[in-house]
Amino acid sequence: MATMHTDHGGATHPSGHVYAYTRTHKTDLERKRARFGFFCALPTGLLILIFILIPTFNIFRMSVYKWSGYSDDQIFVGFENFRKLFDDMNFVHAFQNTVLLLVVVTSVTLPLAVIFAAILMQNRIIGGSLIRFILYIPSVLSIVIVAAIFSAIYDQNNGLINGSLQFLHLEGLRQVWLGNQKIVIYAIAFSMLWQSVGYYMVMYMASMAGIDPSLYEASQIDGASKTRQLFSLTIPLMWQNIRTTLTFFIISSVNLSFVLVTALTNGGPDNASQVLLGYMYQQAYTNSSYGYGMAIGVVIFLYSFIMSLVVSRATKRDVVEF
Amino acid sequence: MNTLTHKVPRAQRIVNKKGTEHAWTAGRTIGQIVLTLVALSIAIPTIWIIIASFKDKGEFYGSPWTLPEGVHWQNYVDAFTDAHLGLYFGTSVIVTTLSMILVLVIALPCAYVLARFSFPGKRLLQLAIQAGLFINVNYIIVPIFLMLVDADKWLLQFFDAGFFIDNIFVLSLVYAATSLPFTVFLLQDYFATIPKAYEEAAMIDGASQTTIMVRIFFPMAMPAISMSMLFNFLCYWNDYIISMTLMTGDNRTVQVGLLNLMQTQKAATNYGRLYAGMVIVMIPVLIFYAIVQKKLLEASNMGGVK
Numbered sequence: 001m002a003t004m005h006t007d008h009g010g011a012t013h014p015s016g017h018v019y020a021y022t023r024t025h026k027t028d029l030e031r032k033r034a035r036f037g038f039f040c041a042l043p044t045g046l047l048i049l050i051f052i053l054i055p056t057f058n059i060f061r062m063s064v065y066k067w068s069g070y071s072d073d074q075i076f077v078g079f080e081n082f083r084k085l086f087d088d089m090n091f092v093h094a095f096q097n098t099v100l101l102l103v104v105v106t107s108v109t110l111p112l113a114v115i116f117a118a119i120l121m122q123n124r125i126i127g128g129s130l131i132r133f134i135l136y137i138p139s140v141l142s143i144v145i146v147a148a149i150f151s152a153i154y155d156q157n158n159g160l161i162n163g164s165l166q167f168l169h170l171e172g173l174r175q176v177w178l179g180n181q182k183i184v185i186y187a188i189a190f191s192m193l194w195q196s197v198g199y200y201m202v203m204y205m206a207s208m209a210g211i212d213p214s215l216y217e218a219s220q221i222d223g224a225s226k227t228r229q230l231f232s233l234t235i236p237l238m239w240q241n242i243r244t245t246l247t248f249f250i251i252s253s254v255n256l257s258f259v260l261v262t263a264l265t266n267g268g269p270d271n272a273s274q275v276l277l278g279y280m281y282q283q284a285y286t287n288s289s290y291g292y293g294m295a296i297g298v299v300i301f302l303y304s305f306i307m308s309l310v311v312s313r314a315t316k317r318d319v320v321e322f
Numbered sequence: 323m324n325t326l327t328h329k330v331p332r333a334q335r336i337v338n339k340k341g342t343e344h345a346w347t348a349g350r351t352i353g354q355i356v357l358t359l360v361a362l363s364i365a366i367p368t369i370w371i372i373i374a375s376f377k378d379k380g381e382f383y384g385s386p387w388t389l390p391e392g393v394h395w396q397n398y399v400d401a402f403t404d405a406h407l408g409l410y411f412g413t414s415v416i417v418t419t420l421s422m423i424l425v426l427v428i429a430l431p432c433a434y435v436l437a438r439f440s441f442p443g444k445r446l447l448q449l450a451i452q453a454g455l456f457i458n459v460n461y462i463i464v465p466i467f468l469m470l471v472d473a474d475k476w477l478l479q480f481f482d483a484g485f486f487i488d489n490i491f492v493l494s495l496v497y498a499a500t501s502l503p504f505t506v507f508l509l510q511d512y513f514a515t516i517p518k519a520y521e522e523a524a525m526i527d528g529a530s531q532t533t534i535m536v537r538i539f540f541p542m543a544m545p546a547i548s549m550s551m552l553f554n555f556l557c558y559w560n561d562y563i564i565s566m567t568l569m570t571g572d573n574r575t576v577q578v579g580l581l582n583l584m585q586t587q588k589a590a591t592n593y594g595r596l597y598a599g600m601v602i603v604m605i606p607v608l609i610f611y612a613i614v615q616k617k618l619l620e621a622s623n624m625g626g627v628k
């Protein structure tokens with residue numbers, strides 16, 4: 001270790017050259033600086049180890065044990081927990097819902113956010129900054145608040161939708177939004193769209209702002225329409241940014257859906273809206289099957305990781321520059 | 323980046339003046355209408371909740387669009403006292419403040435030395451931070467909980483009570499620890515941009531390492547500090563999953579309290595109290611957002627790292 005930083009010393013050291021008079025002096029200072037650096041960084045290193053790395057390792061370790069919570073009996077069962085997962089229809093359903101939410105929410109939210117951003121950036125919209133302010137509001141509110149707002153919107157009797165439909169004498173269109181097995185997951189998807197469209201719009205706006213305006217001018221002279229500009233100029237130039245946000249879509253489809261589902265339906269009716277993270281919590285806390293719960297945790301980990309990798313590979317393009 | 327975000331739209335507007343965009347073309351009209359409708363779809367439910375929070379119990383039947391007959395403050399009194407939201411609010415304020423202090427005290431020196439020093443284990447720490455950026459805390463909260471339960475079991479052999487579970491200080495520590503990778507990452511980037519000359523000048527003056535770090539570098543990093551604290555504040559105040567898991571007793575944070583209120587009020591159809599509770603939780607964040615919105619919207623592409 002000691003040789004490592006003397007090697008680095010002369011070349012990369014931020015202020016090394018000030019004291020580079022004699023060799024001994026330098027190593028002395030090096031040692032002092034190394035000690036100072038080490039102790040400043042130590043608390044961060046320890047906390048990340050204890051609260052992030054070890055728990056992550058433990059998810060994988062615990063997934064091969066059968067362990068019912070507070071008792072100390074941990075029985076090694078190998079991949080038994082994973083084998084059981086494939087026969088567990090509730091798990092399969094939760095998995096399907098998570099993937100469905102990812103696909104539905106992404107395929108609606110992403111194009112909408114790009115279009116909204118393009119409209120705001122390329123046209124003189126009256127109240128543009130107010131619209132941007134309002135659209136970002138759901139991103140600063142907690143998911144619990146978002147869930148509570150949608151609970152008020154979807155409420156069976158006095159909710160905003162059903163109440164308004166009755167008011168307009170359109171009782172036929174009334175639905176039990178959160179109690180119908182066929183509708184419930186789309187109701188959740190809609191609330192996720194409502195929550196996140198402004199967040200992505202603001203991100204895309206920032207990346208559109210980085211595009212040289214003379215490019216638009218040039219393409220306009222060439223006779224390109226607004227739509228043509230969006231597809232041939234704006235989107236290719238912000239492709240890296242769009243790729244990055246795809247990873248956020250994957251993670252938020254796992255995370256946001258959990259709190260929303262917990263608050264709005266608790267996984268019901270009859271597990272129709274259960275999602276992966278929700279099922280993991282249910283197994284771990286309500287059911288106290290920690291080993292089984294952690295096997296679900298491993299699946300969530302691998303799923304997000306593999307999905308991110310696949311999406312990142314599939315969307316890889318050469319960086320466009322004009 | 324920030325200067326770009328601000329200058330380019332202005333330049334674009336100049337371009338636009340020359341073009342046809344100044345007129346109400348079909349595209350611009352549709353765009354205006356669509357965006358106005360989307361903004362309304364977000365503003366209306368939010369405002370509706372605030373108005374409905376003043377309604378009396380009986381006023382919730384019938385059309386949802388009637389205005390309350392009077393300002394029914396009792397909902398707020400109920401939410402604050404009967405539903406203990408006042409108490410939970412206090413807990414959340416303490417936890418959020420404490421976590422923000424903790425994460426700053428721990429992350430700042432670390433980010434500084436990562437940008438400026440070489441020391442044993444530096445490469446390893448950088449790897450750990452990279453890994454930490456990709457590990458979502460919601461995925462690992464169950465093992466964290468079990469680890470704290472185990473620590474309490476061990477303590478119970480020597481003392482009468484556990485310490486780690488249901489403790490707002492431990493909750494704050496977990497918040498701080500799990501947001502370290504993001505915070506250090508952001509701050510380190512900023513420290514790396516500060517010219518070396520500052521450090522050299524101070525060293526020639528004979529200032530100690532600690533003095534240079536605390537007196538010179540920390541104040542200079544204010545823009546990055548406030549940006550990371552903005553995101554951390556929202557993250558701590560809005561958290562539900564971690565605090566629900568680690569606070570097993572009656573001492574709750576405001577989000578957990580609100581969700582509980584939501585579940586009980588749904589059964590009791592006492593909406594007024596629930597909406598009042600939502601306003602209590604929502605208003606501080608909305609005021610905060612209105613104040614810092616410019617900075618937050620500018621920085622939102624950086625916050626994406628999380």
